[in-house]
Amino acid sequence: MSTLAFLTDFGVRDWYAAAMKGVARSIAPQAALVDISHHVHQGDIAAASFILSQCWLDFPAGTVFVTVVDPGVGSERAAVALKAEGRYFVGPDNGLFGWLGRKVTRCHRITNEDFFRDNVSHTFHGRDIFTPVGAHLASGQASLEQVGPEHGELVTAPWPKPEYEDDRAFGRILYIDHYGNAITNLQQTALEERYALSGTSVSLHPRRIPLLKTFSDAPAGTALAYFGSGGLLEIAVNGGNAAQQLDLRLDQHVELVLN
Missing domain, CATH: 2.40.30.90 (Bacterial fluorinating enzyme like)
Known part of the structure; x- marks a missing residue:
């Protein structure tokens, strides 16, 4: 059984996180859905990046992490899907994944609309792009090569060095x-x-x-x-x-x- 793990700044008061899970269920009904956290402070990319860095290796190989802390949603920032240590990551290229560094073995820009939800919103790519792509990867209905072309170096949000x-x-x-x-x-x-x-x-x-x-x-x-x-x-x-x-x-x- 594949696993989809969600990390967002959406909170749990509203329907946003639930909507993502609903989309995931419709595409990959057998996948296990895990909440890492939905309480990242709004737009805090560094905090989300740190949280993910502390737990990703606790998940089994094949896990797909859908990470949506995306203050630049709807802008020209890239949407990416990548692989590191046998695990997959889907989200905006805004610093969330730069800490993976050389662990990344493949990285692709998400451009193939065949894996998007119909009628993509300008403000909810978590539901309409990232979750559908993640669910297709988790269910084996898509490969990284199919979601779009290779992507260059990831944006980094460097942590201070001691x-x-x-x-x-x-x-x-x-x-x-x-x-x-x-x-x-x-x-x-x-x-x-x-x-x-x-x-x-x-x-x-x-x-x-x-x-x-x-x-x-x-x-x-x-x-x-x-x-x-x-x-x-x-x-x-x-x-x-x-x-x-x-x-x-x-x-x-x-x-x-x-x-």
């Missing part, structure tokens, strides 16, 4: 989840290659937060830093909301300090 010194590393907050945990761009593997991390802390200027293993290692209501399930340094409050309690924000600088 900086390293002898006794410290500098990073930024990439994402804040619904628990209020702040996820940074500091990778555990890269840090462990450079430093002995025992006794390390994270500085938010002037606050210092200890680097611990897990939430329960900190007293209830206190802040900690830890390496999350995605291998990135995160900041949390045990039993609380770090973003609120520590006044954290996206792109905020954080500093890992060796004690």
Whole structure:
């Protein structure tokens, strides 16, 4: 059974996400439909890109990701379908997929209207183009070559790179989840290659937060830093909301300090 996984900024109050699923069911009734999230902040391409990067390899090969965070809908931005690590991605070429880099083995611009919904709207390509193409791919009714010609280099929405010194590393907050945990761009593997991390802390200027293993290692209501399930340094409050309690924000600088 094939899988269609949806990631959008449509929310669940309105009918938009449901309309996409209805179209998918009409084309690929045997496909499993999975919601990654529909709560991406409106037009936040970087957040959608990050969310997708954190979960795509958890899905089986053959999965088709229909990703629609598309503030340029109806403009000249390209619509693309691509393959990486045996999985497929369909959506606008606006930075959503640029992080895949060399993992992309094939990429095609979506131009073949045979795979579109009838009467394509100028403002709802998620329903009328991306979902139908994704469903045709998932059901085996279309190949990448059939959806359109090869597409060149993907647009990138680069994430900030960490900086390293002898006794410290500098990073930024990439994402804040619904628990209020702040996820940074500091990778555990890269840090462990450079430093002995025992006794390390994270500085938010002037606050210092200890680097611990897990939430329960900190007293209830206190802040900690830890390496999350995605291998990135995160900041949390045990039993609380770090973003609120520590006044954290996206792109905020954080500093890992060796004690």
